[in-house]
Amino acid sequence: MPKATLRDVAERSGFSITTVSHVLNDVPGKRIPEATRERVRAAAAELAYTPNRLAQGLRLRRTNTLGFISDHIATSPHAGQTILGAQDAAADYDCLLLLMNSGSDAELENREIQALRDRQVDGIIYAAEYHRVLTPPAALAGVPAVLLDARPADAGFSSIVPDEVGGAATAVKELIDHGHRRIGFVTNITDIPATALRLAGFKKALKTAHRHFSRALVVEDISEAHGGFRAARVLLDRQPADRPTALFCFNDRMAMGAYQAAAECGLRIPEDVSIVGFDNQELIAASLRPGLTTVALPHYQMGQWAVHALMRTVEGSANGSLRSEVMPCPIVRRGSVGPPPRS
Template sequence: MARKAVGIKDVAREAGVSVTTVSHILNDVEFARASDETRERVKSTAERLGYGANRIARSLRRQQSEMIGLLSEEIATTPHAGRIILGAQEAARKRGLTLVLINTSRDELDIQRDTDALLRQQVDGVLYATMYHREIDLPRSLRSVPTVLIDSTSQDGSVPSVVPDEEGGAYVAVNELIGHGHRRIGFVTNSDDVPATRGRLAGYRRALAEAEVEFDPRLVVAEQSETPGGYKAARSVLDRDRADRPTALFCYNDRMAMGAYRAAAELGLRIPADLSIVGFDNQELIAEGLYPALTTVALPHFEMGEWALGALAELMVGDADSAAKDSYQPAVLSCPLVRRDSVAAPRPAGGSAGD
């Protein structure tokens, strides 16, 4: 699984100096003979090519720190996604590796600064976990060290990655509603154009098509994927005559589902007697705390962390300076349904307590 990386010979050739000179300058070898101009040229060349001093030291000494860096893009502050860290940590412990965590933001400068901080710790590889499923431009510094992405893919496909099966999870969620007899199913979705939004809409449509239920675009309402957005979207799709109103809602995530609960209550709709709701994410503080408890689809956070650490361990075994794949296809992990109490069969016509 090794991929091509910039080598010390590449830096030496570009800077017009010997390999030894590059090694001495980037590793701050005492008494190394090099002018200030040469030092600056070598360092700027190494930075431009994405080659770190710690990488050179490892390749020359053939040593490993047995430490793995986990660059967490805000996920350390979210309890549900913290299972990514747990999955990676347990997989690392089994291999005798230590996980070093840095929580960063989505700001490009912060990411670059925190990536550099990890590399200064001489980590043997990096796991880069993003806040939500999307495509990213790999930080420059990570081109010189084995790297695996979690919950994202690289724009050029140059590194292994693992993502949730967004379409499959939505398909399972909507099939749960169809299995209970619902045919008019609304979709409260995200307004951001990201892979999760596209995948969940595709899963919703596929489940309807297989059940021979005609897709009605009026039942799909997009808002910001937070509780207020879920409330606003649910009010829009539910506040209509009973004959035109959906008997069930599939919500983009559990936060939007929480907003849908509020909208249903304001309209006098009981869950699940008058309206069934299924969420996505399985944020347990929300899903178990709602009344009735929310049926939802679980994101495989633990499994993604575990898979990514295993893939990184394999990547580290190879010769990082050898030829590698031109691109990697992301690993896609399934999203299982977690049944609770928010789904029931639709009420027969004329029997609703919500009118």
């Protein structure tokens, strides 16, 4: 069956092609009675009419495509939710999302950005693997763009990052609310923004609760399970009177290592030691026994936000204003937190 045209819809509804076009394209400022609009839409539905996106794009000077380019996010554990959030939001605007992954290769990245520009995408989301401060590539100049999980070194781009400080403070408050006073921090040794910001959140929660911060209870290692194991052993091998009753871990991988360290020390979770992670990596947090209480990075929501911010610029509703947003990180409670053991 041939595809229905505007003329077909006009003949079925009994109105002119101009009126049908105005209704189906939601042309603003046209005083068309609601009864007319309903008849036109009903006729379009009966004929399974779909608009000509190419013609619309030529009229609006838009391609209804958005670029999504990143360094490693396409292969990171969190990529699925970030991309899904961006795709769902793009669908709200009837846009397609074109994904590219540079692998931190600057030359490849420039070629990919140019390829997106050659295809006349309406805008580009530039995503980073970690929350960090960066200088966006010069190839982004002149095209609407936003940063996802990164902040620009200088003004010029809207950006979205997770609230690392607030998320860490929430995690530690969960332990404090259960009665823990001696809380260790198993943290990352790598100098990235998340390392400093989560330490700041750890200190903030202690200060809010009028608890003393002890540097001796902070142990650094690489942010993997074996790093978490080593750091947790340093804290849990202490004499009972000096040993923390709870551990806040930089991420869920380090928390998994802390579980192993607790088991080797003969400690039960949460009866003898409580553990909280960060990231909410489902394959880890929900699979551990007991399930790991952790703080979720809002990847899906950040992907959505990036598209909405980008489309405000594309559609001219941003009025030239730039926005730098910090998105809350909610706690996900499972079974790894309980009251401290009795002396």
